[in-house]
Amino acid sequence: MTDPILSLSDVHKSFGPIEVLHGVNFALRPGEVHALIGENGAGKSTTMKILAGYLSQTDGEVIFEGNPIRFDHSDEAEDLGIIMIHQEFNLAEHLAVDQNIFLGRELKKGWRLDHGEMRRRSAELLQRLDCRVDPATQVNRISVPDKQMVEIAKALSRDARVLIMDEPTAVLTERETEVLFEQIERLREQGVAILYTSHKLSEVKRIADRVTVLRDGTMVRSGMVEEFSEHDMATAMVGRELSDLFPPKAEGGAETVLEVRNVSVPGMVENASLNLHRGEVLGIGGLVGSGRTELAEAIAGLRPRDGEVTVKGTALPPGDISAAVKAGLVYLTEDRKGAGLLLEKTLRENLTLPLLSEFGNPLINRRKEEAALSKAIEDFAIRAPDRGMAVGDLSGGNQQKLLLAKTLLSNPEIVIIDEPTRGIDIGTKQQIYQLIADLAAEGRSIIVISSEMPELIGLADRVVVMHSGEITGEVSGADVNEQRIVKLAMGMDAEPEGTAA
Amino acid sequence: MTDATAKKPAARRSSVNLQAIGPVVALIVLVLIGISLSDNFLSYANVTNVLARSAFIGIIAVGMTFVITAGGLDLSVGSMAAFVAGVMIIAMNAMTERMGVTLPVVLLGMLIALFSGFAAGMINGLLITRAGIEAFIVTLGTMGIYRSLITWLADGGTLSIGYQMGEFYRPVYYGGIAGISWPIIVFALVAIIGEIAMRHTAFGRHCAAIGSNEKVARYSSVAVLRVRLITYALLGLLVGLAVVMYVPRLGSASSATGLLWELEAIAAVIIGGTLLKGGFGRVWGTVVGVLILSLIGNILNLTDFVSPYLNGAIQGVVIILAVVLQRNTGPAR
Numbered sequence: 001m002t003d004p005i006l007s008l009s010d011v012h013k014s015f016g017p018i019e020v021l022h023g024v025n026f027a028l029r030p031g032e033v034h035a036l037i038g039e040n041g042a043g044k045s046t047t048m049k050i051l052a053g054y055l056s057q058t059d060g061e062v063i064f065e066g067n068p069i070r071f072d073h074s075d076e077a078e079d080l081g082i083i084m085i086h087q088e089f090n091l092a093e094h095l096a097v098d099q100n101i102f103l104g105r106e107l108k109k110g111w112r113l114d115h116g117e118m119r120r121r122s123a124e125l126l127q128r129l130d131c132r133v134d135p136a137t138q139v140n141r142i143s144v145p146d147k148q149m150v151e152i153a154k155a156l157s158r159d160a161r162v163l164i165m166d167e168p169t170a171v172l173t174e175r176e177t178e179v180l181f182e183q184i185e186r187l188r189e190q191g192v193a194i195l196y197t198s199h200k201l202s203e204v205k206r207i208a209d210r211v212t213v214l215r216d217g218t219m220v221r222s223g224m225v226e227e228f229s230e231h232d233m234a235t236a237m238v239g240r241e242l243s244d245l246f247p248p249k250a251e252g253g254a255e256t257v258l259e260v261r262n263v264s265v266p267g268m269v270e271n272a273s274l275n276l277h278r279g280e281v282l283g284i285g286g287l288v289g290s291g292r293t294e295l296a297e298a299i300a301g302l303r304p305r306d307g308e309v310t311v312k313g314t315a316l317p318p319g320d321i322s323a324a325v326k327a328g329l330v331y332l333t334e335d336r337k338g339a340g341l342l343l344e345k346t347l348r349e350n351l352t353l354p355l356l357s358e359f360g361n362p363l364i365n366r367r368k369e370e371a372a373l374s375k376a377i378e379d380f381a382i383r384a385p386d387r388g389m390a391v392g393d394l395s396g397g398n399q400q401k402l403l404l405a406k407t408l409l410s411n412p413e414i415v416i417i418d419e420p421t422r423g424i425d426i427g428t429k430q431q432i433y434q435l436i437a438d439l440a441a442e443g444r445s446i447i448v449i450s451s452e453m454p455e456l457i458g459l460a461d462r463v464v465v466m467h468s469g470e471i472t473g474e475v476s477g478a479d480v481n482e483q484r485i486v487k488l489a490m491g492m493d494a495e496p497e498g499t500a501a
Numbered sequence: 502m503t504d505a506t507a508k509k510p511a512a513r514r515s516s517v518n519l520q521a522i523g524p525v526v527a528l529i530v531l532v533l534i535g536i537s538l539s540d541n542f543l544s545y546a547n548v549t550n551v552l553a554r555s556a557f558i559g560i561i562a563v564g565m566t567f568v569i570t571a572g573g574l575d576l577s578v579g580s581m582a583a584f585v586a587g588v589m590i591i592a593m594n595a596m597t598e599r600m601g602v603t604l605p606v607v608l609l610g611m612l613i614a615l616f617s618g619f620a621a622g623m624i625n626g627l628l629i630t631r632a633g634i635e636a637f638i639v640t641l642g643t644m645g646i647y648r649s650l651i652t653w654l655a656d657g658g659t660l661s662i663g664y665q666m667g668e669f670y671r672p673v674y675y676g677g678i679a680g681i682s683w684p685i686i687v688f689a690l691v692a693i694i695g696e697i698a699m700r701h702t703a704f705g706r707h708c709a710a711i712g713s714n715e716k717v718a719r720y721s722s723v724a725v726l727r728v729r730l731i732t733y734a735l736l737g738l739l740v741g742l743a744v745v746m747y748v749p750r751l752g753s754a755s756s757a758t759g760l761l762w763e764l765e766a767i768a769a770v771i772i773g774g775t776l777l778k779g780g781f782g783r784v785w786g787t788v789v790g791v792l793i794l795s796l797i798g799n800i801l802n803l804t805d806f807v808s809p810y811l812n813g814a815i816q817g818v819v820i821i822l823a824v825v826l827q828r829n830t831g832p833a834r
Contacts, residue, residue, distance in 0.1 A: 322722050338716060340720065342714055353706070354722050354723075362702050366701075
């Protein structure tokens with residue numbers, strides 16, 4: 001076995017008082033594809049970022065070619081040939097391909113840029129990758145997989161010895177994935193060490209030489225890929241007892257309050273149908289990017305759609321959020337800071353924004369607003385040092401509670417909550433779970449979208465699972481367990497539509 | 502830990518207050534300078550003159566405050582004012598021929614001015630919201646179009662209202678109640694209504710929300726496009742109103758009418774503390790901004806201290822200073 005080029009030895013990482021990595025040991029070897037798998041929040045990104053010099057460890061050592069090393073900046077790692085390709089591309093959209101490849105390390109002839117040489121070398125690199133993009137094309141005109149190739153070409157131009165890829169196939173089709181795999185194999189033959197993360201276990205099985213499973217910041221299993229079946233991987237990723245973090249599940253009534261028929265959002269969601277009953281908590285599972293959020297936004301009138309959405313017998317017009325709110329259906333966004341709250345504004349202004357007309361017309365009744373805020377602070381146990389402070393200065397948990405209060409202000413009957421507890425501490429999580437259960441007990445109907453399996457399982461009585469924009473299955477009652485959901489989410493248990501798998 | 506979190510918002514609030522009173526302090530300083538340099542400064546004639554001349558830009562700047570607060574911009578208002586004035590004068594002259602020098606002609610002329618302004622604002626707004634073209638580009642385009650149209654209507658010269666009609670209409674600028682001239686009264690009313698609309702109505706709150714984060718506003722079921730459209734239409738209407746006050750002053754319109762008004766209006770808004778990127782606006786600040794700009798010119802004219810030709814330079818310094826002060830209070834978050 002070759003010696004590791006880059007490894008972690010008993011690495012711990014804490015953010016503030018919270019330790020997220022508890023002693024990870026991990027080695028990358030030249031000419032080997034190493035897959036790192038685990039649930040969201042298991043510590044994959046943190047591990048990768050430590051390897052690539054974007055974060056530094058709290059304790060333990062990063063070892064490069066046998067010597068402990070400490071990166072103060074990712075540039076230092078890049079200089080050693082350790083290059084990370086992020087899930088969101090780091091490309092300047094308006095620059096040409098070759099300008100991107102040499103961005104920050106432009107080749108020069110005297111004081112002038114050597115355009116010819118950069119273009120020639122870019123063409124060479126792209127050819128090596130079997131990518132037929134003209135280096136002179138602007139990046140915003142090339143396809144997503146081509147962008148991926150440009151990222152790889154950029155890495156190669158820096159003589160990558162370690163290539164870290166964060167879910168490179170999340171944005172690729174099957175065909176494009178094939179091309180990527182050919183490139184990965186080529187790089188492996190050239191002796192590059194590759195770290196690869198993916199939620200798609202079948203891919204891991206195919207491409208990886210070695211697999212490491214992370215769970216809750218701990219390495220639970222590591223070994224050659226032959227030692228794992230896909231099922232083993234899923235079990236290793238999951239295998240966790242659920243504590244009583246969750247209140248008892250409510251049983252839904254018989255009355256259907258929301259009917260979704262053949263809803264499609266071009267390129268995002270295809271023919272999705274589902275029903276929601278009174279007093280029920282319905283989960284929507286699936287990977288990030290599987291179309292969950294898009295489906296929810298289409299239902300809530302935030303996206304154009306085809307297909308029908310009916311609330312208690314009344315059809316909702318597409319793309320009309322006010323009509324949805326009037327019909328008693330609201331959506332709580334997963335993007336708290338980008339779409340949920342005005343960070344520079346006060347709690348009061350945020351709380352009443354969706355329903356200002358209820359607070360006096362034409363003049364807003366400030367006292368009524370303050371009263372609503374007092375009630376929200378009490379009902380949702382929002383902890384704000386100062387009522388007049390900007391929402392951006394609240395903690396994530398308190399922001400989420402305020403967002404809940406804001407969304408529920410119109411007293412809706414149907415509530416779609418997208419990622420109810422993203423980036424929130426465990427105590428607040430529990431409060432929010434209790435709140436969701438209470439809402440259901442009051443006879444409201446809830447849809448919970450979540451990437452966190454335990455959350456779906458702990459909250460939902462019935463779970464609909466999506467994969468690549470389609471609903472691949474539904475589980476309910478005792479079938480609501482992690483393995484069933486993970487399999488559906490990975491597209492492994494899909495209805496025999498693509499029997500080729 | 503708790504100490505630190507408790508201190509942070511307090512520190513910020515005090516700096517916001519400092520920023521809030523900044524323009525007022527500048528205005529007071531200017532008034533004091535004016536008093537100390539010229540005996541005429543506080544005379545009835547001078548005060549009335551300054552305020553009445555401020556009224557045109559002021560009325561427009563109040564509308565501009567809403568546009569900018571909602572994250573927009575309108576460069577066309579100066580040209581629009583000239584064009585609307587031209588249309589109004591042509592229409593009134595035509596009507597005078599048939600109906601004589603009568604009150605209905607004046608009232609109809611006013612209605613025409615208000616309507617043309619409103620329509621022009623709607624065109625800007627529709628192009629920006631429905632066609633999805635950037636506000637800067639749309640209004641840069643219409644700025645050129647209206648400027649060119651007034652030049653064409655006036656055939657390169659000046660459009661003048663008939664002499665008798667002009668005499669009849671004059672009191673709308675020069676007359677008033679209890680010694681306060683009409684433009685000042687109208688400006689005050691517009692400012693007061695604007696301030697209330699900005700602070701105490703859903704419309705004002707929605708403008709700030711859209712300017713602060715359009716996506717959040719949309720997800721909060723705010724009718725983003727409609728609110729945007731209304732800000733431009735409202736601004737157009739106020740341009741019409743400013744023209745109604747302006748035409749009786751000189752009784753004419755030419756290609757030089759309303760030149761650079763858009764920049765003065767925008768400058769007044771910014772000096773007043775409204776954020777150029779949107780998200781926060783205050784109408785009273787804009788009023789203070791307008792007064793600051795007018796006073797600079799007035800003081801230079803009254804005194805020999807600095808050449809009046811340097812008016813623009815001093816205004817420029819004030820604008821930049823105002824923005825620098827704003828930046829200090831709105832750090833990267």
